[in-house]
Amino acid sequence: MLTETISNQVVINPSRIMQTGFAFWSSKVLLTAVGFDLFTLLSDDSKTSAEIKESLQLHGRGIEDFLDALVAMKFLCRSGQGSQAKYANSLETDIFLNKKRPSYMGGILAMANNRVYSFWGDLGEGLKTGLPQNEVKNGGDGVFAALYADEKRLEEFIHAMGGIQLGNFIAFANQFNFSGYYTHCDIGGAGGDLSIQIAIHQPQIISTTFDLPEVAPIAQRNINNNEVADRVQVVSGNFFTDPFPQADIITMGNILHDWSLEDKKILIKKAYDALPDGGAFVVIENVIDDERKENAFGLLMSLNMLLETFGGFDYTAADFTGWAKEAGFKQVDIMHLTGPSSALIAYK
Missing domain, CATH: 1.10.10.10 (Winged helix-like DNA-binding domain superfamily/Winged helix DNA-binding domain)
Known part of the structure; x- marks a missing residue:
């Protein structure tokens, strides 16, 4: 009682x-x-x-x-x-x-039920060891290796992730000031959803979606279905080993939080190098508030990165600003999108 x-x-x-x-x-x-x-x-x-x-x-x-x-x-x-x-x-x-x-987003919940739910049962062990508690714990492949080995599962995952990010992508495509910019590249663009929304809402922008070769057919189908193939192209590559395509605006949607601090800084520097003076680097994440007291979802997502990756974590705007300025960026702004998500915008 x-x-x-x-x-x-x-x-x-x-x-x-x-x-x-x-x-x-x-x-x-x-x-x-x-x-x-x-x-x-x-x-x-x-x-x-x-x-x-x-x-x-x-x-x-x-x-x-x-x-x-x-x-x-x-x-x-x-x-x-x-x-x-x-x-x-x-x-x-x-x-x-x-x-x-078409607005179905249950795929990400199905993945939560089939995979993530059980991993959270081992949160205590993850906090004690600092190690992932997913498939790799028992010698299996991690989430990305398993997904990329099966095109059907990969497509379902990409559609699910695109579905939950769609509101953020539409908000960014409408809220960001694209004046003076003409080209865009989304690094780790998966199904091309952010590039598609920018092409729909900002028809003057020519966009590139950049991701591994396994993703290219899925992205191309999405682009064709949205009738923006004249303004969005698919380029395949590995964002760690290959140079980023040059563009006036470079974006990453829920990419940086997958990686360690060292890897985050490598990706930020690669973005800086691929941008012209005045160019913008945009990361869309569940940005944790600087006081680390309000955005519970961002903090829980960071714990999920503990369970799923070897070094990934979510971060505050202040954290990102420090890394971006270390790479050479002059200024960082924050733009609230939907729910717990925001865009951090670093200008070169």
Whole structure:
């Protein structure tokens, strides 16, 4: 039973502690629903629990609790009561977790369920050892090696990542002042999503998306589907071993946080070298606030880098400013995008 303590006229209770301590319950309910493709099943019509049970081939025990938990969490809507009650998607799950929608972003949640969820169970060991707790812990390949070995899984991953970044890319393409700039290159551009959005919203810009050869066919399909092939080109290479294509603006979306401080500085210097005077280097990340007290998601993402990589971590604007000025950049600005994400803009 929860109790309240009154101290100096402030009512204190443990509700937030309990909610956070058991947050994995609600997380697993949502991730399981995504894994079942429940929101796609409900895309065309509402269904009873019996119909959902049959379609998903579930046992039946706990089905109403599972569905009503999703109702209480605002991910499903329910009309009626008892066995005749019908369940339907909420507006947000129909938009973002229904595979029939182009805005589907459930792929990243499926990956969270299938991979990341179990790794977080070993966070304590990661903090004690400083070592990844993913597949490499047992002699397997890391996430990128496994993905790049399978084109279908790679494409699903790239679409998932593109989906969760789309809002940030659109915001940057609209908010950044492109006046006086004519060329752009996205380093580690994956499916070409940032280049595509810049081409759509800033048609005067000629863009290049640069990534490993395995990604090129996926990026080219996305570019063709968005009808911007006349303004976006795909160039293949390794951003550590190959020089960056020269451009007026160079961007990296969720790239720097994958790497150690030494590697971060190498990539920042390579960007500096590829830019003209007055050029801009832009990183889009879940930038941690300088006081390291507000952007919880950015801090949690940095812990995820501990579990997934040998040296990766997220960082503050002040951190990046120091590295950028060390490389020779004159000024760094910050631009808030969506949610916990921001763009850090270093000018040469």
